[in-house]
Amino acid sequence: MRIDVLGAVRALRDDGSPVDLGGPRHREVLARLVAAEGRMVTTDALVDDLWTDPPTRATGALRTFVAALRRALEPDRPPRSPPRVLVTEGPGYALRLPRADVDVYRFQDTLARARRDPDAVTDLGAALAAWRGPAYADVSGSAWAQRERTRLEELRLEGVELRARLLLDSGKGSDLVAELGAHVAEHPWREPAWGLLARALHHAGRQADALAALRRARAMLVDQLGLDPSADLQRLETEILNGGALLNGARTAWTGPGARFGPRTTVDLARTLALAGGDALVLSRRDRLAAVQAAERTGDVTLTARIIGAYDVPAIWSRADDPEQSRAVVAAAWRTLAALAPDGPADLTARLLATVAVESRSADLSGTERKRAQQAARQAEALARDLDDPALLAFALNGVFLQSFTRPGLAAARDGIGAEILDLATRHGLSNFAVLGRLVRLQSASALGDLDAATSHAEAAEQLAATTEAPLVPVLTRWFGARATATRSIDPGGPTAATAAAHYRAAEDALRTAGMPGLHRGLFPLALLGLRLLHDRPAPTDPHLDWGPYRPWARPLVLLAQDRVEEARAALAAAPEPPRDHMQEALWCLTARAAVRLGERAIAARAAVALDDARAEDAGAASGMLTLGPVTRYLAEAEACAGTG
Template sequence: MQIDVLGAVRALHDDGSPVDLGGPRHREVLARLVAAEGRMVTTDALVDDLWTDPPVRAVGALRTFVAALRRALEPDRPPRNPPRVIVTEGPGYALRLPREDVDVHRFQDTLARARRSPDAVTALGAALADWRGPAYADVTSSAWAQRERARLEELRLEGVELRARILLGSGAGADLVAELGAHVAEHPWREPAWELLARAQYRAGRQADALATLRRARAMLVDQLGLDPGADLQRLETDILNGSVPPEGTPAAWSGAGVRLGPRTTVDLARTLALAGGDALVHSRRDRLAAIQAAERTGDLALTARIIGAYDVPAIWSRADDPEQSRAVVAAAERTLTGLGPDGPADLRARLLATVAVESRSADLSGAELKHARHAARQAEELARHLADPALLAFALNGVFLHSFTRPGLAPERDRTGAEILDLATRHDLPNFAVLGRLVRLQSASALGDLDAATSHAKAVDQLAATSEAPLVPVLTGWFRARVTAARSAEPGGPTAATAAAHYRAAENALRAAGMPGLHRGLFPLALLGLRLLHGRPAPTDPHLDWGPYRLWARPLVLLAQGRDEEARAALAAVPEPPRDHVQEALWCLTARAAALLGEGGTAVRAAAALRTAGAEHAGAASGMLTLGPVARYLAEAEACAAG
């Protein structure tokens, strides 16, 4: 099976015969799953992408499209066997094919290899030849496809120029002139294209043509854009006039020379985009990693350290959205720290250490890795205080905050960190860190049940967001207000539980498009479970709820709600300790409640021991986004069960 989207969307059997994919909507569903690169796309997201104004039965229609695609892609799959190509995952679908079997994935991987090694130039040429037209060419009206088409076209142009540069470095010239001439004619605004064409002409012995090319480039840039040619074009013109054009050299040499501005520019742009959320956040992190990799290829440790440390985007959530990418960033930072050594520049070491701390927040890190990251956070803080650099100290304290979830009950400590970040940001005009400080204090007040203080921080941070263009903030404060509604719904005269659930649903809808999958998945079911516990009701049993990372802790209560007590007992026995993050108190409270209902004294003892230090806090409220009510109630249940 092969799927191609670099042109019109199509699928081919192993023998090369085409697969009948059905109508335009069927092909668009398949294309959207290809664009997700193996990640799950929720049903709601697919509906929103397929229809500007979804019809009443949109979800049913989508399921029909998926069923038809599954039959087309796996015609020989026996009945009742689960599909292997388009799989159901949580509340949506994902495409499961090796990357080499999808032309766009193959192209991106080949381009990445060619950036690292000139040996991949032949494969890059083949991957460029796979393009049959614009990507997703027959998906013409969808916003997601337009964004992907623009992104991939930029990569294609980069691939064309990278291939030409590698070939020029290996001695080619004459056979590239026609190809690069067509490339320049189609994309006259790309200065690298003009430079490459002039180099190819010079290499072919056509010095006069090379000079004419550079003059045409100058005229076009000045007359139509009002811009002077860049330094590279000007330098090349001088070298040609002097008859002393240096050879391109190896790709390592030219990438090293050309990257000194590029990665920094890229990472600055990525940093700006990250604060916009949504697709921009996802793409910015990918661009940031590409810039780091480009900087590492230069062998310049100081440059690499600056590129890694420049992405000081405040982080409020204790789980990384893309753990694999975060590990790659941490590994690069660790390599650079090792290269700089303990006597390296203190400011660069502090930024690298802070990056290690901020990025090392995946739930699946080992205890030793997390301990190392906490130590990195404290080292960064110490260096930043010594340097008296307020922006660097705020970034370092961000890492300290993210590693202040080592046990339940640390909301007061986090509030002190948030207060210092806010003070630094206010005194030194650091608006993005002012937002972070407010959100940390909101979460801490929420955890301590001080809803008046938390509401004051929510109002203040919303005002900051309006002036600092931080669209993710209203998403988070919307969740906080839903959390307040849930808490009030358990009070006499408060709103109804249905009203609180509706507020949670509205907050969930806003979060779905916010570009924070590490935060999004499983949060809504956990909030609904907390709301039910506040009202003394059993857990929700809707099979369509995606519990995400919270499934293991919710499952015993869900099984109890279904009357499956022995299965619940077995599920409780398999429950691990919660990750040390914003909702650890909530997960311990779920364990305590299940243990009390099942009379499991041993588990109750463990839960009570963990929760005693958090007796003054509210379960789940450290997130600022949901609540299960006071920890003290669950602690009392666990202690009573433990006492027999």
């Protein structure tokens, strides 16, 4: 049995005959399990990946698809014997095939081997030739498939360039000219490819054409991106001009996986792509980290500091989209700060400290890490003020904002930070930070229950986004619109709860593919829970809801809604203290409500103490995206239960 996904999804028997996999949904289930590379995929995750709006009997339909695939993949399996290829594992399913029997695994393994061993270049050529078209070509409209297509296309392009480099390094490759010419025509922004084309032309004895290719690369980079060619490309041009040998073994670029530019140019482009959202945002974060790692490998501390500090992309949410990447960037920033001379450039030190503050999202930190990040934010702000650098100060204040969630009830203080960012950005033409300032102020006004002010900031942010090409902004303001609808749904003559829920659903659909999993996970269920609490209804109990990071605090209320009182009591006792982030007031209010319903006086008392300074705010509304209603409502209940009111 062999499965291929580098092109349309198909399965082939050992004799090469095709396996009838069934309809599009069957193929997508198989494809999704291939993408998991042997790991279990939960039933809930498969349902969410297959349907944007899952039907009522989605889980049953999924089981039907799995059963049909098992019959197709193992037609000779005896009745009642366990499947060996598509297996049930825990709460989901996994694919069990040798990596050699799946084309995408063979490709990735061969590419990894070729990175280490130049002798694998022939196998790499064969693996590249096995591509029949875009990965998962017949799985359309699925966010997971688009992410995989994008990732695998990056690996394919890397493989094309790695194969060319290995052949040129070995003294071969003059026949690569046509292939590399087509490659740069299709992917003109991949700077290493231009160097490879120039080397192939030079190897073929076409020195003038090699220099012409490098001039085209220079013109494109300068005219269209405002970037100079990398040092490697410039050095290659000099060697060709000086009549050097065939440049065997010359490196055309740094070698991070999927690299397209040198670290200096990569981070500049990544910074721009980050504002586009979706797959561009995901790739931007990955390329940014690769650029940082490449800069560190050079041993040039100043270069590394500039690469790390150049990615001053505004950040609005206190939970990281990719915590591992964020930790890696923070670690690199601390290493670089330690390596800088004590009297090193103050602007580099400030940018490194601001990077630590921005990347150290408060929801993901231990107590020690949080203190270090808060100190870094204060130091970056002080340095930026001393340097009188508006752009640097705006970046530093972004870090101050993200480190300002030290306890509940600080919306007014964050509004002051947002106001200064907005003022700086407006006076000095920092359009992306002007958007950030508006969004910070939107969140703060929302938390304080001032929907008119929040609406004004939302409209101003949308106008700025239209001129700065920031498509993520309308995604966020759409959530604010749903939050405002939820609040109005309890007013006489206001919209119905069903209308508010529909607005949340529409906002959820827009956020799903925005490339911000740190914001997305668990947000929609929490919004629905808040809406139900506004209307004094029990928590939603749909088992398909992914509560994400908010599960420990929502679970007691979900269990109470199912009349599982003792399980709810145990879940409440096990719930940790809420993280210090945008949702801390909401999670403390959930804790308070569950404690009151269960008569847990000690927990109610802790919640009351935590919420005391937030009595003027709306719970959850610091996000600007949802609300559980006024904190005072939950605070009064908790105080009454604890006997402290």
